[in-house]
Amino acid sequence: EAGVVQSPRYKIIEKKQPVAFWCNPISGHNTLYWYLQNLGQGPELLIRYENEEAVDDSQLPKDRFSAERLKGVDSTLKIQPAELGDSAVYLCASSLVAGGSRDEQFFGPGTRLTVL
Amino acid sequence: GNSVTQMEGPVTLSEEAFLTINCTYTATGYPSLFWYVQYPGEGLQLLLKATKADDKGSNKGFEATYRKETTSFHLEKGSVQVSDSAVYFCARSNFGNEKLTFGTGTRLTIIP
Numbered sequence: 001e002a003g004v005v006q007s008p009r010y011k012i013i014e015k016k017q018p019v020a021f022w023c024n025p026i027s028g029h030n031t032l033y034w035y036l037q038n039l040g041q042g043p044e045l046l047i048r049y050e051n052e053e054a055v056d057d058s059q060l061p062k063d064r065f066s067a068e069r070l071k072g073v074d075s076t077l078k079i080q081p082a083e084l085g086d087s088a089v090y091l092c093a094s095s096l097v098a099g100g101s102r103d104e105q106f107f108g109p110g111t112r113l114t115v116l
Numbered sequence: 117g118n119s120v121t122q123m124e125g126p127v128t129l130s131e132e133a134f135l136t137i138n139c140t141y142t143a144t145g146y147p148s149l150f151w152y153v154q155y156p157g158e159g160l161q162l163l164l165k166a167t168k169a170d171d172k173g174s175n176k177g178f179e180a181t182y183r184k185e186t187t188s189f190h191l192e193k194g195s196v197q198v199s200d201s202a203v204y205f206c207a208r209s210n211f212g213n214e215k216l217t218f219g220t221g222t223r224l225t226i227i228p
Contacts, residue, residue, distance in 0.1 A: 004159070035216075042120075042205050042218025043160070056215060091160070105216060107152075107160040 002026070004108035006092050012114045018080035021111045025073070025094030032069060033105060034077050035091040043091050049075065050097065082115045089113070118144050122206045122219030129196055129226055137191040137222050139180075139206035147208040149173075149182055149189040150216070154203045163191075163204070198226045 005024040013019050025032050031050050035043035046065070048056040051072040060067065064083070069075040079086055089112050093105040123138040141147060151163040151173070164173030169184035178193045189206060206219040 033216075040220065042122075042207070042220050043216070044218070045215045048215065093160075104150075104162045104165065106162075109159040 004092055004094055004106055006090075006108040006111055008111055009109060010112050010114075012116065013082055014116050015084055016081040018078065019082050019113060020079075021077045021090050021092075021113075023075045023077070023092030023108060025075075025092070026106055029094035029096050029106075030072070031095045031097050032075050033093040033095075034067060034075070035093065037089040037091055037110070039088070046077070079113075082113075084115050087113055087115045118142055118147070118208060118210070118217045120206050120208050120217055120219040123222050124220070125222040125224065127222060127224050129224070131198055131226055131228050132195045133226075135191070135193040135196045135200075135224070137204055137206075137224070139189045139191065139219060140187050141189065141206075141208045143184075143187050145210045147210055149180070150207040150209070151178070151180055151189070151191050152205040152207060152218075154205065154221075156202070160205065196224075196226050198228055200224060201226045 007022050033048050034046040036046050037043040047060045047067050049069045052069050067077045089110040091110045092108045095105045119142045121140045148167045150165045152160045153163045154160050164175040166173040166182035169182050172181045180189050180191045203221045203223045205221045207216045209216045
């Protein structure tokens with residue numbers, strides 16, 4: 001069974017440029033998460049989707065970050081314009097929520113962003 | 117708010133040594149507790165979990181017990197191997213697997 005797929009794995013851009021990250025969750029997982037992991041820190045949630053609905057985006061900096069999950073399957077996270085402080089690893093995770101119970105979150109390998 | 121405090125690293129041990137990585141959590145609500153591991157070049161993987169007080173999670177020789185009285189979830193292993201070298205994250209969530217709140221991670225290096 002394929003795990004969570006993320007692309008690209010690495011991205012280097014200059015500040016003020018836009019960038020986008022893509023995530024394909026495990027087949028059948030209805031909940032998708034985007035986390036930000038700064039160097040030497042644990043991941044922090046940016047946004048959580050249940051199907052196509054963003055149910056928790058309270059930590060997403062909405063002035064420059066946006067996300068979508070139009071068909072409730074794969075998702076894109078965008079930054080426009082990127083700033084130096086956005087250099088980090090962007091992690092995607094997915095889980096299955098069914099009948100009130102929630103399965104574990106499965107993480108992708110992440111996209112390492114470097115902003116110059 | 118919800119937080120997790122984790123033993124700072126890096127931790128370096130010899131093979132077959134006993135391992136403890138401390139983790140404490142804020143006692144808001146009735147959290148589920150987790151240990152995730154990140155091997156070099158790989159994504160985060162769930163190592164073990166516990167969903168209520170006195171539960172013990174175990175996997176690959178690692179154990180952690182959900183201690184409500186001390187708000188702790190310390191990770192232990194009786195005899196570490198070189199292959200255990202990785203970064204270990206303690207995490208909590210409310211209501212099952214909603215938002216995970218992670219500690220800062222502990223880098224573990226095992227030398228032969």
